[in-house]
Structures are given as structure tokens and as C-alpha cells.
Amino acid sequence: MHKEFLMGNAAISRGAVAAGLNVISGYPGTPSTEVLETTAKINNGSIYVEWSVNEKAALELGAGAAYCGARSMVTMKQVGLNVASDPLMSLAYIGVKGGMVIMVADDPGPISSQTEQDTRHFAAFSKLPCFDPSSVQEAYDMIQEAFEYSEEYHTPVLFRPTTRVCHGYASIDVKDESEYIKNIPEGFVKDSSKWVIFPRLSYNAHLNIEKRNSELSDIFSEYKRNMIIPPSDTSCHKGIASHGISFTYVQEAFTDKDAPKILKISTPFPFPEKLAVEFLNGLDEVLCIEELDPVIERELTYVCGKYHLSTKIIGKLTGNVKNAGENTCDSVADNIAEFMEWDKKINSDIPTTPELPVRPPVLCAGCPHRASFYAVKQAMKGKKSVFCGDIGCYTLGNAMPLDMVDTCLCMGAGVNITQGIGKIEPDTSCFAFVGDSTFFASAITGVVNAVYNQADMTLIVLDNSTTAMTGHQPHPGTGRTMMGQIVDKVNIEAVLRGIGLKTVETVNPLELDKAIDTVKRISAEKGVKSIIFKSPCAVLIKSQKPFVIDSNKCINCKKCINSLGCPGIIISDSNVRIDESLCTGCGLCSQVCPVNAIGGEQNE
Amino acid sequence: MNKNILLCGVGGQGIVLTSKLTASCAMKKGMQIMSAETIGMAQKGGSVFSFLRIGKNIYCPMFGKKQADIIIAFEPAEAVRMLPYLREGGTIIVNTRPIMPVTAALKASSYNGTEMLDYLKKYTDNIITVDGDKVCRELGSPKVLNMIMLSEAIKSGILPFTIDDAVEAMKHNVKQQFIELNEKALRHNF
Numbered sequence: 001m002h003k004e005f006l007m008g009n010a011a012i013s014r015g016a017v018a019a020g021l022n023v024i025s026g027y028p029g030t031p032s033t034e035v036l037e038t039t040a041k042i043n044n045g046s047i048y049v050e051w052s053v054n055e056k057a058a059l060e061l062g063a064g065a066a067y068c069g070a071r072s073m074v075t076m077k078q079v080g081l082n083v084a085s086d087p088l089m090s091l092a093y094i095g096v097k098g099g100m101v102i103m104v105a106d107d108p109g110p111i112s113s114q115t116e117q118d119t120r121h122f123a124a125f126s127k128l129p130c131f132d133p134s135s136v137q138e139a140y141d142m143i144q145e146a147f148e149y150s151e152e153y154h155t156p157v158l159f160r161p162t163t164r165v166c167h168g169y170a171s172i173d174v175k176d177e178s179e180y181i182k183n184i185p186e187g188f189v190k191d192s193s194k195w196v197i198f199p200r201l202s203y204n205a206h207l208n209i210e211k212r213n214s215e216l217s218d219i220f221s222e223y224k225r226n227m228i229i230p231p232s233d234t235s236c237h238k239g240i241a242s243h244g245i246s247f248t249y250v251q252e253a254f255t256d257k258d259a260p261k262i263l264k265i266s267t268p269f270p271f272p273e274k275l276a277v278e279f280l281n282g283l284d285e286v287l288c289i290e291e292l293d294p295v296i297e298r299e300l301t302y303v304c305g306k307y308h309l310s311t312k313i314i315g316k317l318t319g320n321v322k323n324a325g326e327n328t329c330d331s332v333a334d335n336i337a338e339f340m341e342w343d344k345k346i347n348s349d350i351p352t353t354p355e356l357p358v359r360p361p362v363l364c365a366g367c368p369h370r371a372s373f374y375a376v377k378q379a380m381k382g383k384k385s386v387f388c389g390d391i392g393c394y395t396l397g398n399a400m401p402l403d404m405v406d407t408c409l410c411m412g413a414g415v416n417i418t419q420g421i422g423k424i425e426p427d428t429s430c431f432a433f434v435g436d437s438t439f440f441a442s443a444i445t446g447v448v449n450a451v452y453n454q455a456d457m458t459l460i461v462l463d464n465s466t467t468a469m470t471g472h473q474p475h476p477g478t479g480r481t482m483m484g485q486i487v488d489k490v491n492i493e494a495v496l497r498g499i500g501l502k503t504v505e506t507v508n509p510l511e512l513d514k515a516i517d518t519v520k521r522i523s524a525e526k527g528v529k530s531i532i533f534k535s536p537c538a539v540l541i542k543s544q545k546p547f548v549i550d551s552n553k554c555i556n557c558k559k560c561i562n563s564l565g566c567p568g569i570i571i572s573d574s575n576v577r578i579d580e581s582l583c584t585g586c587g588l589c590s591q592v593c594p595v596n597a598i599g600g601e602q603n604e
Numbered sequence: 605m606n607k608n609i610l611l612c613g614v615g616g617q618g619i620v621l622t623s624k625l626t627a628s629c630a631m632k633k634g635m636q637i638m639s640a641e642t643i644g645m646a647q648k649g650g651s652v653f654s655f656l657r658i659g660k661n662i663y664c665p666m667f668g669k670k671q672a673d674i675i676i677a678f679e680p681a682e683a684v685r686m687l688p689y690l691r692e693g694g695t696i697i698v699n700t701r702p703i704m705p706v707t708a709a710l711k712a713s714s715y716n717g718t719e720m721l722d723y724l725k726k727y728t729d730n731i732i733t734v735d736g737d738k739v740c741r742e743l744g745s746p747k748v749l750n751m752i753m754l755s756e757a758i759k760s761g762i763l764p765f766t767i768d769d770a771v772e773a774m775k776h777n778v779k780q781q782f783i784e785l786n787e788k789a790l791r792h793n794f
């Protein structure tokens with residue numbers, strides 16, 4: 001055992017490796033990404049690591065490995081589980097041989113997600129055990145225990161940290177390598193009565209699952225991470241129930257005060273009912289402090305009904321805790337102060353601040369997406385058109401002044417949303433924008449659908465040769481794997497031609513005139529056609545010499561600023577200037593300036 | 605003794621590294637640490653922060669309002685934004701150079717930071733302003749702002765470690781070719 005300062009996601013990875021991990025697969029998604037990345041980094045070659053094409057593929061791969069007795073882990077963010085839900089639901093019935101942990105990171109806030117969905121519901125829905133860590137140290141320890149439970153009960157288990165656990169850092173106790181478990185998979189043993197899902201098997205499996213889960217509820221009542229902390233003030237008949245990072249906020253709130261009885265729930269499913277009954281015993285009122293949905297609150301309310309307890313359960317359902325957004329130390333302290341009837345903190349008012357600049361995230365200086373969006377915008381000026389976006393850095397194309405994302409729903413959705421809009425508005429030019437990684441993850445079937453069903457639309461593939469948004473992971477089009485191999489690239493143009501598109505053109509968006517012409521020409525064609533805007537992510541390539549604005553030529557029209565919104569162009573002392581520490585030398589602005597005031601090296 | 609530290613600024617200013625160095629200095633001294641920082645989309649030019657807590661009986665990485673012993677702000681408006689976290693009697697170290705967001709350029713707003721600095725001076729007792737740009741120029745690189753800010757914070761005496769500790773930690777966290785420059789920046793006012 002020794003101490004290390006680790007990010008929560010690194011701790012999860014390290015814990016899994018200590019538990020004898022053989023296979024890890026996943027799809028990048030904030031806040032889950034670093035688990036797989038850390039594993040790839042510390043891998044001594046004994047672990048198979050892959051970024052899969054999407055979460056469904058990742059989960060199926062992990063299942064196959066676990067069928068062989070391997071210990072496997074699958075990582076994704078919460079919305080990724082929606083994609084993987086098909087294999088998940090069935091796998092719950094089939095079960096596994098080796099330990100299998102499905103790590104799904106939830107994102108209260110949401111900070112970088114489309115939804116505030118709560119994976120604890122998915123656990124109950126799929127009937128799979130779920131572990132919910134509250135700190136970096138606990139995540140490290142608990143992931144190892146999750147593998148043990150999974151293997152003992154032959155079932156995949158869910159492990160769901162939230163952003164603040166995933167991205168929090170702490171100095172924690174970790175095992176030395178000599179303490180690691182070594183798991184040697186037995187291999188696949190054929191048995192079609194076990195591995196082939198049929199209605200008959202499912203019926204029996206369902207019976208077994210229900211039986212197992214009721215047993216697990218009892219076992220989890222004894223699990224040390226589900227616990228009751230006795231009150232420091234024994235005359236108090238109030239209680240607080242919490243979980244995850246919120247539990248630590250509750251602890252913080254009582255550092256210098258007498259605490260009531262506290263219940264910490266680490267396995268929201270199967271819910272440790274016996275422990276809950278013991279907790280509720282003697283309490284008049286319980287406040288539930290939860291993030292996302294009121295899962296514990298509903299369970300406790302149910303337990304009260306089932307056991308005829310008169311304890312009043314309050315929380316989100318009763319309007320005592322806000323029901324959206326993340327909790328903070330402060331919000332929890334306020335909830336608790338109200339519940340405990342503490343004197344109101346005198347809020348020595350902070351004087352009104354001057355108007356603070358808002359800083360919405362923007363596409364980087366030099367981002368090729370800016371050029372792609374601008375080209376399409378210019379080409380379609382004055383024509384009725386709709387621009388359906390998708391998930392990735394390029395969602396930021398919605399910001400002013402580009403304003404080029406009319407819709408965004410979920411991974412790959414833009415293609416068929418475009419198709420739907422086109423069916424109702426045949427006089428609109430319909431565009432779908434999709435990034436390269438998203439294309440592979442979930443847009444290909446959408447394109448097949450559009451082709452087959454005779455859509456009229458232009459598919460714009462923004463190919464920057466990486467998964468930029470989540471921190472530059474490789475994907476099938478990059479020719480690199482997480483095992484360090486150089487492999488054949490899956491060619492997007494060839495895929496599109498294979499599907500049957502007659503027109504597919506690849507253009508560098510930074511050659512602005514050509515890009516605009518291509519869009520004008522191709523968008524006028526009938527059917528499904530595609531333009532691949534290919535130019536690498538600006539973060540990944542070496543910057544070229546910064547461009548300079550010639551102040552003698554500049555007429556201060558601000559066209560560069562108002563049409564591109566590049567963070568590298570700034571106004572200082574009422575002059576338009578290029579911030580040389582940001583400029584990558586992409587040259588887009590020089591093609592926009594009406595008086596050729598912006599130049600590269602030739603300007604010096 | 606427990607310390608709550610808050611670093612804030614704009615994505616791309618090198619806050620994450622500063623936070624890492626602070627943490628490893630404390631680790632070296634055998635202290636318990638927790639931290640949390642902005643990761644993800646907001647890093648692209650958005651407001652970023654890093655909370656650091658050093659000491660005993662800490663449960664969570666982020667602390668509440670009025671609890672920071674020190675705020676190290678890389679940008680004046682970000683300092684104002686995070687000011688509610690400063691405890692009474694806490695110290696704020698602020699870099700004076702404002703960074704104008706794209707939105708401000710679009711609206712041709714006049715944001716230039718002076719208003720922010722005036723506000724800070726008016727409502728805080730212990731404020732240390734740093735002309736990070738000037739020191740960067742003297743050192744010949746715009747990339748060492750984070751070292752300069754860390755250096756100032758250590759000089760304030762609030763962080764529980766010395767400049768030598770920071771130099772040592774830096775050596776383990778930056779590429780070989782940048783060590784000399786960073787060391788110069790860290791030691792520039794010692």
C-alpha cells in the first residue's frame with residue numbers, strides 16, 4: 001500500500017487493474033473518458049484496451065470477454081448507456097462468467113451532457129446491481145469489490161460515479177503491484193442452454209434474477225459502504241439520507257455541529273431495505289440529499305409504507321431540495337440548515353459586481369470547423385435552408401456569429417432529423433453536419449436510411465481526424481488503436497460510396513472560395529450527397545506563423561470579427577488585432593477581409 | 605493547518621498545471637489533498653477554476669462560499685466572479701491583464717479590466733496585483749504566466765511550502781526543454 005494523488009477516473013482504472021482486469025472497452029464521453037485512457041497508459045501489455053466504435057459495440061465486446069471468464073470493464077457516459085441499452089437489457093438475463101463492470105459516469109448539472117438522466121434508474125430497469133462511490137478513495141476500493149460481486153453472482157454490475165468523483169483529485173491509498181489479483185480466463189465453454197437467449201431461458205432467468213436481487217438486498221444491508229452513522233446528538237429524531245459526492249457535502253455541513261443520524265447508500269439497487277428500516281427506526285423526519293433523481297427518497301417512502309412507519313420523508317419530491325442541477329457544499333448546507341432549523345446565516349451581502357464578461361465556450365482559434373460552417377453559410381446565403389448539427393466540438397458552431405446549428409439532439413441524430421424536416425419542407429435545402437467520430441459511432445445507419453428512403457439532403461462530414469471534444473481519442477478513421485497499432489484507416493468517402501451516394505467530394509475548408517463553390521454546386525443536386533470537409537483539428541497540428549493585420553490597410557470594418565468569431569482576433573485600443581499567442585495561422589480571416597489587410601509572413 | 609486554495613482564470617492560461625504543482629508540493633510534505641477543476645467543453649475559452657484543499661478532515665474537493673484562504677486569479681473579471689469564495693481576511697492575488705471574450709469583441713464592449721480591479725481593491729483587504737504580462741516579457745515568453753502567479757502566491761506566505769518545493773515539483777511535471785525557463789519564472793521575485 002502506498003499513497004498517490006489521483007484523479008477519480010485514474011483511481012477507477014487503477015482499482016480495476018488491481019482487481020485483475022483483462023479487457024477494457026468504451027466510447028469516449030465526459031466525464032468518463034480518463035478511465036480507459038489511464039488504463040491504456042499503465043497497461044503493461046496484459047490488458048486488451050480498445051476505443052470501440054460506440055457504446056453498444058464496447059458492451060458486447062466486454063460481454064464476450066466475460067463469457068470466457070475474463071474480467072472486463074466497459075466505460076461510457078450516461079447517455080452512452082442509452083446506446084448500449086439493447087445488449088445491456090439482454091445481458092442481464094444471460095449473465096457472465098468473469099467479473100464484468102459497466103462503468104457509467106453520470107453528469108449532474110449537466111456540465112457536459114444533453115441530459116440529467118440517472119443511471120440508478122437504469123440499474124433498477126435492467127435489474128442489475130449498482131455501485132455509487134462518494135469519493136476518489138472509495139471509487140478505488142469499490143471498483144474492486146464490484147468485480148467480486150459480479151463474479152460471485154455471475155452478473156454484470158453497474159458502477160456509476162458522477163462528475164465530481166470522476167474529475168476530483170485526492171491523495172489516496174493504492175495497492176502495490178505485488179498485491180494485484182491476477183485473473184487468468186478459463187476460455188469460452190460452449191453451452192447453448194446458457195449463452196443463447198430464448199424466451200424459455202429468459203423466463204427462468206427472470207425468476208432467478210428476482211430471487212438473487214432480493215438476496216442481494218439483504219447482503220447489501222451488511223455491505224460496509226452502505227452505512228448508518230449514529231447521531232452525535234442522541235436526542236435528535238431527524239435523519240439525513242444521502243449518496244455519492246452529496247454524502248461528503250453532508251459530512252462537511254456537520255464538521256462543527258452536532259449531526260443527526262445519517263444513512264449513506266452506496267448500492268441504490270438492489271436497495272438495502274433492512275438497513276433502511278434500521279435507519280428509519282425512531283426517526284420522525286428524514287431529509288434525502290440526492291443528485292439527479294430522488295431514488296433513495298422513493299425507496300425510503302416505499303419502505304415506510306411497507307413497514308407502516310410514520311417517518312416523514314422529504315427531499316426533491318416534496319420540494320425541499322431542488323430537482324435539477326448539481327448539488328454543492330453551499331446548496332446542501334442550505335438544505336440542511338433549513339431542515340435542522342438552524343439560525344439563518346447572516347448573509348453579509350456581497351456588493352453588486354460590475355457586469356462580468358460572459359465566456360461561453362467557443363471553437364478554438366484555427367478550428368477548421370469555423371471555416372466549414374462559414375463556407376456553407378456563405379454558399380446558402382439568401383436561400384431557405386436548415387442546418388442540423390450533432391454532438392462534438394462542432395456543436396459550438398451554434399454560437400454567434402456563425403449561428404449554424406439549428407438542431408442538435410443526440411449522437412448521429414442530425415442525419416435523420418434533416419430527412420424528417422425535408423419531408424415536411426420540400427422547398428428547404430437540408431444539411432446535416434456530422435463529425436468523423438460521430439459518423440462512425442452512429443450516423444452510418446442514418447445515411448443508409450436516408451438513401452434508401454429517397455431523401456434530398458447534403459451530408460457534411462467534418463473530418464478533423466480525431467475525437468476532439470473529449471480530448472482527442474483515435475477512431476476507425478485515424479489508423480491508430482489504443483493498443484498502439486497502426487492499422488488501415490476506414491475511409492469515410494469509400495463508406496459513403498459503398499452505401500450508394502453518387503456524389504461525395506472531399507475539400508479542405510480552409511480553401512474558402514473552393515469550399516463555397518463546392519457547397520453551392522453539390523447542394524443543388526437531388527438525392528443524398530456528401531461533402532467531406534477534411535482538415536485536422538487545430539490542437540493537434542503544429543501552428544503556422546501567426547497572421548498579422550496591417551493597421552495601415554485595415555479600415556476597421558470588423559468583418560473578420562463579425563463573420564468568424566475567432567478568439568484570436570481581438571480589439572485593443574479600438575484597433576482590430578490578432579492575438580499572436582492564439583493565432584494558428586489558418587488564414588481563414590485573410591480570405592474574409594475585404595481590403596486584404598490580413599496577411600501571413602508576406603506582411604512582415 | 606488546513607488551507608483552501610482557489611485558482612481561476614480563462615481556459616488556456618495554464619491553471620491545471622499550477623494546481624497540479626501545488627498539489628504535488630503538498631503531497632511531498634505528507635499533507636492530505638483534494639482538488640477539483642474544470643474539465644471539458646468550458647476549457648475552450650470559458651471560465652475555468654481549480655479548487656484545492658490541503659489538510660485534515662476534508663471530505664469533498666470543493667469548498668463553499670467564503671472559505672478560500674487564497675484566490676489566485678489569472679484574470680481580473682474571473683477574480684471578481686470567484687470573489688464570493690474568499691473568506692474574510694483571505695488574500696487575493698490577481699493578474700492585471702484582462703482577457704476579452706469573443707462575445708465582448710462582437711458587441712464591441714469596452715471591457716478592459718480596470719473596473720474589475722477597482723472593485724477588487726475596494727472590497728478586499730489583502731490584494732496583490734501582478735503585472736503578469738510585464739514579467740512574461742522580461743522573461744521572454746508568454747507561456748510562464750502560471751509560474752509567475754504561483755511564485756507570487758508562495759511569496760505571500762500563505763501556501764504551506766517553499767519556492768524550492770515548487771521548483772522541484774515543476775521539474776517532474778514539465779518537459780525537459782522548459783525547465784530552465786519555468787525555474788526562472790518561479791524564482792523571479794525571490
Ligand code: SF4
Pocket residue numbers: 362363364366367368369393394464468469537538539648
Ligand atoms: S479541439 Fe479541435 S475540433 Fe475542437 S474546437 Fe478546438 S480545433 Fe476545433
Ligand code: SF4
Pocket residue numbers: 549553554555556557558559560561576592593594595596597598
Ligand atoms: S476585415 Fe480586414 S479591414 Fe475589416 S476589421 Fe478585419 S482586418 Fe480590418
